[in-house]
Amino acid sequence: MKPRVLLSYVIIILLVCMSVYPALWIVMSSFKVGNSLYSESLIPDALTLDHYKDLFTSKKHSYANWYGNTLFIATMSTIIGSFLTLLGSYAMARFRFYGRKQSLMVMLVLNMFPGFMAMIALFILLYQLDLLNNHWALILVYSSGAFVTNVFVAKGFYDTIPRSLDEAARIDGASHFTIFYRIILPLSTPMLTYISLVVFSGAWVDFIFARLILRSQDKITLAVGLYNMVNQRNSTEFTLFAAGAVLLSIPVFVLYFWLQKYLVEGLTAGASKG
Amino acid sequence: MPNHAKRASLLSVLFMGLGQLYNRQVIKGLILMLIGAVGLTASIMYLFENIQGLITLGDTPRVQIREPGKATIAIEGDNSIYMLVNGLVSLIALLLYVILYVLNIRDSYVVGKRRMNGLKVNTFEQTMHYVLDRHFAYLILFVPFIVALFLNILPLIFNISLAFTNYARPVLPPGNLLDWVGFETFKNLVTLKTWSRTFYGVFTWTIIWAVLSTATTFIGGILVAVLINQREIKLKRVWRTLLIIPFAIPNLVSLLVFRNMLNTEFGPINQYLSYFGLGQLPWLTDPTMARITVIGVNMWLGIPLIMILVSGILTTIPRDMYESAEVDGATKWQLFRHLTMPMVMFSTAPILIMQFAGNINNFNVIFLLTDGNPIVTGYQYAGATDLLVTWLYKLTLTNQQYNFSAVIGIIIFVMVATLSIYNYRKTRSYREDDIIQ
Numbered sequence: 001m002k003p004r005v006l007l008s009y010v011i012i013i014l015l016v017c018m019s020v021y022p023a024l025w026i027v028m029s030s031f032k033v034g035n036s037l038y039s040e041s042l043i044p045d046a047l048t049l050d051h052y053k054d055l056f057t058s059k060k061h062s063y064a065n066w067y068g069n070t071l072f073i074a075t076m077s078t079i080i081g082s083f084l085t086l087l088g089s090y091a092m093a094r095f096r097f098y099g100r101k102q103s104l105m106v107m108l109v110l111n112m113f114p115g116f117m118a119m120i121a122l123f124i125l126l127y128q129l130d131l132l133n134n135h136w137a138l139i140l141v142y143s144s145g146a147f148v149t150n151v152f153v154a155k156g157f158y159d160t161i162p163r164s165l166d167e168a169a170r171i172d173g174a175s176h177f178t179i180f181y182r183i184i185l186p187l188s189t190p191m192l193t194y195i196s197l198v199v200f201s202g203a204w205v206d207f208i209f210a211r212l213i214l215r216s217q218d219k220i221t222l223a224v225g226l227y228n229m230v231n232q233r234n235s236t237e238f239t240l241f242a243a244g245a246v247l248l249s250i251p252v253f254v255l256y257f258w259l260q261k262y263l264v265e266g267l268t269a270g271a272s273k274g
Numbered sequence: 275m276p277n278h279a280k281r282a283s284l285l286s287v288l289f290m291g292l293g294q295l296y297n298r299q300v301i302k303g304l305i306l307m308l309i310g311a312v313g314l315t316a317s318i319m320y321l322f323e324n325i326q327g328l329i330t331l332g333d334t335p336r337v338q339i340r341e342p343g344k345a346t347i348a349i350e351g352d353n354s355i356y357m358l359v360n361g362l363v364s365l366i367a368l369l370l371y372v373i374l375y376v377l378n379i380r381d382s383y384v385v386g387k388r389r390m391n392g393l394k395v396n397t398f399e400q401t402m403h404y405v406l407d408r409h410f411a412y413l414i415l416f417v418p419f420i421v422a423l424f425l426n427i428l429p430l431i432f433n434i435s436l437a438f439t440n441y442a443r444p445v446l447p448p449g450n451l452l453d454w455v456g457f458e459t460f461k462n463l464v465t466l467k468t469w470s471r472t473f474y475g476v477f478t479w480t481i482i483w484a485v486l487s488t489a490t491t492f493i494g495g496i497l498v499a500v501l502i503n504q505r506e507i508k509l510k511r512v513w514r515t516l517l518i519i520p521f522a523i524p525n526l527v528s529l530l531v532f533r534n535m536l537n538t539e540f541g542p543i544n545q546y547l548s549y550f551g552l553g554q555l556p557w558l559t560d561p562t563m564a565r566i567t568v569i570g571v572n573m574w575l576g577i578p579l580i581m582i583l584v585s586g587i588l589t590t591i592p593r594d595m596y597e598s599a600e601v602d603g604a605t606k607w608q609l610f611r612h613l614t615m616p617m618v619m620f621s622t623a624p625i626l627i628m629q630f631a632g633n634i635n636n637f638n639v640i641f642l643l644t645d646g647n648p649i650v651t652g653y654q655y656a657g658a659t660d661l662l663v664t665w666l667y668k669l670t671l672t673n674q675q676y677n678f679s680a681v682i683g684i685i686i687f688v689m690v691a692t693l694s695i696y697n698y699r700k701t702r703s704y705r706e707d708d709i710i711q
Contacts, residue, residue, distance in 0.1 A: 004606075005506045012501060016516045019574065023519055025542065026531045088418035095411035103415075110426050112691040114635050114663050117683040120670045121429035121436075128355050144425035147418055176410040205524040208637065212671070223526050227642075230530055238534065245527045256522035264582050267625075 030242035051243035061225060062218060063244060069135065070221040073210075074203040076139045081146030081199040082192060088147055089154030090184060094166065110148050116208060123212045133215040141209060146199040153266055157191040158184070194266030197259055201252045222248050279386030286382040290375060293382025297389065301398040306378055313371045321364050327352070328361025331439070332451045354441075354452035362431055366423065437680035446674065459677045469678070472654040472665075477685075479565070480661045484633040487572045492626060494573050495580020496618055500610065502581075503588045514585060521578035529642035532571050533558070558644050561658035568659055572639050576629075580622075587621045588614070627697040631690045640664050662686050 030051055032044040055063040091097075092104060122141060126132050161184070169179050207223035214220045220228075226248060229241045256263065278297070286293030290310025294303030332352025339347045385395060396404065405413065437459060439452045464470050502513050520528060535541050536557035544554040557567045591614070599609055619626075640646055646660035646668065655673045656665045662682050669679035 002506070005504070008501055008504060008507060012507070012513055015498060016513065019517050019520050019578070022528060022531050022535060022574075023523060025535065026527070084418045084421060087414045091411040091415045097409070097411045100411075103419075106427070107422075108694070109691070110422070110430065112687055112694050113430055114666065114683055114686045114690075116637070116667070117433050117680075117687075118426055118429040120667075120679070121433035122425070123670075124355065124676070125359060125429065125432070128353075128359075140421070140425055144421045148422060148426050176406065180414075201524065205526040207526060208641075208667075226526070226530070230534065241530075245530065249523050249527050252524045253522045260518070260522075260582075264586065267579070267583075 026242050026245055029239055030246050032239050032242075035237055035239050051239050052247075054240055055243055055247070058240075061229070061240075061244075063222075063225070063247075065218055066220060066222045066225045067247070069219065070204060070223070073135055073138050073142070073221060074200050077142035077146065077203040078196045078200045080139065080143035081150075082195050084143060084147040085150045085154050085195055086185075086188065086192070089151045090158060090180065092151065093155045093158035094163070107148060107151055111152075115145065115149075119209050119212070123209075126213065132213055133219050134213070135219065137213050138203075138210060142199065142203045142206070146195065146202070150195050150198065154191055154195065157188070161187055190262055190265060193259055193262045197255055197263060198266070201255065204252060205248070277386075278389045279383050282382035282386035283379050286379045290378050293379070294385070297382060297385045297395055299385065299395060299398070299401070302401060309374065310378075313374075316367070317371070320360075321368060324357070324360045324364035325368075327357035328365070330357075331453060332357050335451050336449055350448065352451060353448040354439075354450075355447045358435065358439075358452070359432060362428060362435070366428065433680050433683060435680075436676050437684055439677055441676040442678060443674040455677075459681050463678060463681055468652070468654045471652055472656050473682075475650070475653060476656050476660050476662055476665050479659070480634060480663075483565075483569070483636075483661060484630055486569050487576070487633045487636070487639075488626065488630045490569060490573050491576030491580055491629070492622075494577040496584050496615075498577060498581045499584035499588060500614060503585065514581070518578040518582060520574055521582070525575065525638050526642065528575065529571070529638060532574075533643050536567060559648050561648050561650060564644055564648055564659050568639060568643055571643060572636075575639065583622060583625065584618055587618050591617050624697055627693055631693045631697075634661070634686065634689055635663050636661065637663050637667065641667070 028043060031047040031049070033046045033048050033050075055061065092100065119141065122137075123132075126134075126137055131137055165183060166179050169183055174182070205223050207221075207227050210221045210224045211227065214224060222244070226241060226244050229237055229244065282293035282296045284293075285296050289307065290313070291303040291306030291308075294306055297303075331354040334351040336351040337349045339349065341347075389395060438454055438456060440455045440458075441447075441452050444450070445452065462469055463473050498517065501507075502510055502517075507513070535543050538544060538554055538556055538559055541557075543557070548554055556563050558564050595613060596609060599613060604612075640659055640661055641664050644657070644659045646657040646664045648658050650656070650658050653660075655668050655675070660668070663686060666679045666682045666686070669675040669682070
């Protein structure tokens with residue numbers, strides 16, 4: 001083997017170790033006996049499933065409850081957010097109407113403000129209106145956020161579907177609703193997959209806004225619960241956190257690996273097609 | 275023949291829907307009259323009061339009455355925040371109402387004109403059909419529009435307007451009234467010693483961070499992709515799959531894991547280091563070290579994505595280009611420098627700029643890893659690794675300096691907007707779109 005190739009292999013293996021190590025470490029910690037951050041070696045002497053059991057049985061954390069809350073919020077946000085994006089981007093891409101240019105400009109400007117400037121304003125509003133600690137507040141914010149951030153990706157996608165397709169259907173007497181439902185929607189699957197994935201995983205792991213809005217232990221989401229676990233008590237429940245983090249990661253991890261192709265396509269579409 | 279167009283539009287000016295009734299479009303007319311009536315009542319009852327409130331932000335402060343032997347009683351005064359919000363909502367409602375009014379007049383005029391030309395007036399059913407056919411876009415945009423208006427645009431305008439008030443602790447409603455102060459907060463940010471020092475410090479670090487974090491992930495990603503893409507390397511797919519693991523782990527988890535791994539006393543990294551007799555490193559507790567660490571961790575997070583993107587591009591570069599260059603005696607480095615790099619940069623330049631803009635706002639990495647700490651003496655509510663965006667968060671949530679945080683939000687907007695507009699003008703949808711120019 002040439003030295004260059006050998007060196008390449010060495011570097012690659014080193015990089016692989018670096019990228020796998022944190023994941024391996026957290027998984028191993030979740031099976032470790034005891035509750036401390038400290039451990040003698042990467043692979044512990046004794047393995048235990050206690051921490052996973054504790055998550056669901058302990059009185060202190062209602063982990064199952066958090067999981068349910070998160071699932072509800074993420075699913076609803078995905079449905080509403082994708083629906084809004086689909087309608088908005090389709091209209092923007094396919095129709096030429098008065099105010100279109102202005103609307104697109106407004107969307108563009110909205111995207112340039114730091115995301116949670118609006119969130120903070122909403123927080124102040126909800127706080128003054130006494131509407132904090134409500135799941136629907138989160139769902140609405142995630143959905144509208146999804147619409148504003150993804151409308152350009154989706155529009156870029158629709159721009160690539162030949163317009164002759166709709167025109168042919170129009171000539172055959174199809175209404176706009178029929179065209180949308182029978183032609184555009186089936187063709188949108190890759191784009192819809194991308195958007196649902198982004199919205200779902202975004203809502204699944206968001207802790208910034210969730211932490212602002214959700215106040216009581218029975219309402220909080222996984223991300224907030226986990227953040228509190230390591231942040232408040234100075235890592236004394238580290239192994240419990242590890243187990244919780246593993247369970248939080250699994251759905252996103254699986255979705256990302258499974259739908260990787262769509263993700264990369266969507267990301268590049270957002271950048272190169274606007 | 276009477277001038278239907280003129281009469282109908284004059285009637286519509288008089289009251290919404292009258293012109294439509296004159297044009298014998300009864301259902302449409304009645305609906306419009308109802309909207310008009312509701313709008314008019316709402317205007318009389320709330321509009322002027324609310325808009326006046328928006329201008330004054332309240333003039334009756336809360337009064338505390340203390341009678342001897344009894345508890346203190348507070349008599350509520352005006353709440354400036356409510357008045358600000360109500361005022362903004364009223365302004366938006368007024369705008370929508372005016373637009374609807376103008377459309378109503380235009381409609382009566384157009385229908386009147388049709389009548390004068392001897393054309394039949396549409397029945398309600400025909401009107402509905404026409405809307406479905408010709409104005410389908412408005413129909414499906416209605417819901418997204420309302421949502422964006424109230425959940426994105428209104429909060430943003432609200433927050434921007436806070437920049438021009440004195441809304442900061444200790445001036446907090448409902449106990450105190452707010453006032454418009456114009457550009458004073460902007461001025462204070464750059465002239466008051468404590469604020470300006472923090473602002474320049476955080477601003478400089480934000481720029482350094484954005485440049486370094488974007489550059490390191492990009493260069494790293496390209497190098498890794500090229501490394502794996504070498505002809506002689508076997509099992510390319512396996513290596514790539516293993517290397518994109520960081521991309522698939524939620525940021526929240528990996529960052530909290532890093533925070534614990536880099537813990538000075540108990541973290542495994544320092545354990546290994548002391549095992550080899552290298553002592554403990556203050557990964558996240560020393561200002562300079564913490565800055566280096568966050569950039570390093572960000573590389574771990576960001577390189578996989580760039581690697582996937584670049585790997586995709588590398589497969590599209592025709593093989594024979596390399597072969598003919600090799601025949602001409604080009605070295606590996608020359609191939610990389612003059613062939614691979616230009617091809618990769620051409621396709622990824624827009625992503626590069628987007629990532630740069632994204633990094634200016636990279637809240638998660640900083641907040642989850644360091645909380646913006648370690649603390650720097652003389653900084654106003656900020657730490658060594660705080661970006662503008664995490665400083666904004668702290669100012670609002672822990673320190674209630676709402677006006678300063680709004681000013682910083684506007685500054686971030688100006689930075690990101692400049693980049694995005696530059697980028698957007700280069701994208702295909704901008705150049706190819708027939709409307710946006």
